[in-house]
Amino acid sequence: MKIQNLVFLVLFFPLLLSAKQKTGIIPQPVSMQVHSGKFVITENTAIEFKKNQVELKEAAAFFGKAIREISGYELPFNKKKAQTIRLSLDPINTIGKEGYQLQVTSDHIEIKANTKAGIIYGMQSLLQLLPPIRTNAKLELPCLEIEDYPRFKWRGMHLDVSRHFFGPEVVKEYIDLMASYKLNVFHWHLIDDQGWRIEIKQYPKVTDVGAWRVDQTQFPWGDRPQAKAGEEPTYGGYYTQEQIKEIIAYAAERNITVVPEIEMPGHVASAIASYPEFSCAQQPQLPLTGGDYSNTSSNYCAGNDAVFEFLENVLTEVIDLFPSEYIHIGGDEVNKDSWKKCDRCQARIKEEGLKDENELQSYFIKRIEKFLISKNRKMIGWDEILEGGLAPEATVMSWRGEAGGIEAAKMNHDVIMTPVNPCYFDFYQAGPAGEPLAFSGLNNLKKVYHYEPIPEELPAENAHYVLGAQANVWTEHISTVEHLEYMVLPRMAALAEVVWTPKEQKDWESFNTRIQEEYQAYELKGLRYCPGNFTVAIQPVSQDGKLLVALSTEILNGEIVYTLDGTEPTLESKKYTQPIEIESTVLLKASVVLHGQIRGAVPAQQQFVMHQAIGRDVNYTYPVSPYYLADGPNSLTDGVRGTATVGKFWHGFNGNDMVATVDLGKSKLVKNITLGCFQKYKGWIFMPKEVTFEASADGVVYEVIETISNPIDENAEEVIHDFKTTYGKDARYLRVSAKTNVCPKGHNGEGKPAWLFVDEIIVE
Ligand SMILES: [Zn+2]
The missing domain is CATH 3.20.20.80 (Glycosidases)
Structure with missing residues (x-):
């Protein structure tokens, strides 16, 4: 091999590789059949259309320019050539205003539509099957038939x-x-x-x-x-x-x-x-x-x-x-x-x-x-x-x-x-x-x-x-x-x-x-894009009194490894195959493995706490905001602690107090009660003014255990804080009240109702 050819090969090797035939179209067409054989666009390909249809000339120009950019070919219009790309506006009643029919055979391509829009969309489908940038590779298209039209206008x-x-x-x-x-x-x-x-x-x-x-x-x-x-x-x-x-x-x-x-x-x-x-x-x-x-x-x-x-x-x-x-x-x-x-x-x-x-x-x-x-x-x-x-x-x-x-x-x-x-x-x-x-x-x-x-x-x-x-x-x-x-x-x-x-x-x-x-x-x-979410999704599911945790990833062929002892997952960690049963207080960490490598900046993590109120119903005196329902009505007693991710796990209240009553089902020794709260200054989410814990044997007469004032700096950007009281007596009903706050002085929302975010009432 001559040196010159070698250089040519080295230089163009990546492009030849990338020119591998694409088969997928996004969005997926309504109907698409791929047949054997191919059509190759060359300098001997012409675009054909009725000369009096000006719109088709514009569409042909659009496609011609796209082909010129990836190949350098100038496709002539309405010239006799061995191979043709035919465009036609024909009434077709199955495809609507924007739909198209596309046929690729070994000697011609035909795009039919009711309007120019449909013709352009047929061309977009073809362009998706061709190399995305200038290439010396052949412009091959698989033989196929497509009928396609949009669901929404x-x-x-x-x-x-x-x-x-x-x-x-x-x-x-x-x-x-x-x-x-x-x-x-x-x-x-x-x-x-x-x-x-x-x-x-x-x-x-x-x-x-x-x-x-x-x-x-x-x-x-x-x-x-x-x-x-x-x-x-x-x-x-x-x-x-x-x-x-x-x-x-x-x-x-x-x-x-x-x-x-x-x-x-x-x-x-x-x-x-x-x-x-x-x-x-x-x-x-x-x-x-x-x-x-x-x-x-x-x-x-x-x-x-x-x-x-x-x-x-x-x-x-x-x-x-x-x-x-x-x-x-x-x-x-x-x-x-x-x-x-x-x-x-x-x-x-x-x-x-x-x-x-x-x-x-x-x-x-x-x-x-x-x-x-x-x-x-x-x-x-x-x-x-x-x-x-x-x-x-x-x-x-x-x-x-x-x-x-x-x-x-x-x-x-x-x-x-x-x-x-x-x-x-x-x-x-x-x-x-x-x-x-x-x-x-x-x-x-x-x-x-x-x-x-x-x-x-x-x-x-x-x-x-x-x-x-x-x-x-x-x-x-x-x-x-x-x-x-x-x-x-x-x-x-x-x-x-x-x-x-x-x-x-x-x-x-x-x-x-x-x-x-x-x-x-x-x-x-050279377009920047996100290659996917490498953070494992952690989804708790309560089932038959058990707390199960499902892990998932959107990464194609991604596997998941996890630990329950708070250590960083490695390639040797346990592989996820089915929902994990949580039986004690644990810190779960999980990572995606792709092509034999741990991916993502940090592992996903979630703390689960086991306590006496798990699975118990929580009744609110004032409703939780429909925007922040977390995983549903019992998010406060599901054993899943809220994290700094605002939209998840927290129940949000705006403009009213949180008054939550938990029925433990029967009288139990309650050593201590904790309410977790979240503050995020920029999100207008602030600690409650105070939290009051009460206990009752019958759900009617309550004994105040303690009222705790907010110890957190109102200007702190992001804090998760536990309000915790000790009791040491028997009780069946527990009432936890958090007094709503206003945005502090100097804040954008100064004096306006703050959001109150609570998660997990922990009863030990
Ligand atoms: Zn005015």
Whole structure:
């Protein structure tokens, strides 16, 4: 072999390897048969279509460009060649507006659809089977037949460009990723407190002022000091109307509709910094640098007609730019305190005969909806727009769980499901040890994959109001494109299968296998992605009076090793095969083993305590918050101690005390009683003011054992503390009361009700 050829081989060896035939498509098509044989795209392949169908010329150009990028071939259009890729728009009644039929044989490829969108999706399926980057390998495609169409019409990804700004090139990359997975709605969160990102010709100050802030990127979001007068705002940016037009056109080529979100009436501190006269206080303020809102107005005044004039003018420019049928108006998390103190807002409430500030919000939203309808557009908003009465034709985006979506669908309103769990891609997808800082919930790949957008509680006749689902990417903690890629990949692929593939055809094992090929493609393309959650999931299950613990991992071919004595698991530790029975107080640690190596930053761990109250019913005088139900009603007596993971194991109370009564079933000697509590300063979770322990023989007359005041510093960031009393007498009923607290002085929520988090009442 000549040296020259040797060099060639060495250089291209990795690419030849990677060019191994891909067989999986994400999202999984409705029907797909792979046959023997193959079609090879070469320079002698032409794309054929009817010349009078302009849309097909655009589609052919899209595919031609993609092939040029991976091979250098220029595929001619409508030239006589040995092999052809035929595109045709034919009425096919089985596949809907976005579906396609694809046939690959050894001498031709044919894509048929009702619309250009379907043709593009057929091409996306082909591109997924071809090498992801420029290669010298053959462009081989297996012979196959596919008929495919989406389950939902709204298949969305959201991106917050306010908290951190991402330039047009990043937005296009995001759109490309979406398009490759056949997602079709890009929800562009253009405005929020920390930045206004869309040029408005009539109001230049919204970007001159509102798009720029003092750069505090070196600090975590919540710790960023506020700007001081005279400091130069250097962080930010915005999209010019020309750039927006270009992005909309780029998205449209890929069958993606761009839905702009113009936030109101809250989350607009950036607009108020630009035009202070639109707030209730009408006081000047500097653009926010991060999560510190002290002395900041973040709402429009609902009593000031000038605000509506401003918003209608802004919306007019937005409508001129965006062809989208829907305009998103936000409507979430409005802090109504400023409205309560404002004479103009109160006058509006009186004048309009409104009951309260909730109805004032509803008045605001309905007035905007009326304007949008007059411009032939539909309004969409976050589920808070239900409060105080839903606007007549509004579409609701359900984020605080699914309850808002269910309520709206029952009222015959369209709904997009995007519940925090599992549709917030700013939450952790692994770890959290070893992961970049994220919001504290865990939305790992498997959880996203198993999401079902039609809730069981929704009556079947209302199911069609659920237009689809969407994942949201809030960027408080995400400031770079690398980090952004990491947060959306591979979860975007799992979402795609949720909204595209028929429910009965979803298959986690199959997806988990196909996604491995995507990981290789991401690596070749230089995209950052999360290779999976290497933290073992620990799931306690009580069964027949026994405490069993199931361990699982989403890692393909991953095995689990564990210990019960608190030592670090090694390759020699016990292999997990079936649920483990817990019989005494233990510290369980577990790790994933893949390819003969322990993986993950640290082992998953969980303490289990054995005590007299295990399995006993707990009765609450005041209800536990539906947001923090842990593993159900008996989480306080399941032997599983709460850890620093907020969303797990803890029962949460907001605004009321916790009063819990435990019936031990019969009179027993009670040596001591412990209540575990959690404090997380940034999560508005604080220790109770005091905890009182009482005992009773009959459940009627109680003896106070002890009241213990909170010994924990109210400014401590994160503490788990046990309130413990000793008794030494017999009792059947035990009552534990924890007095709710307020957020301390200097905290963002100063004086407001704190969350009270409790887990495990331990009776020894
Ligand atoms: Zn006001």
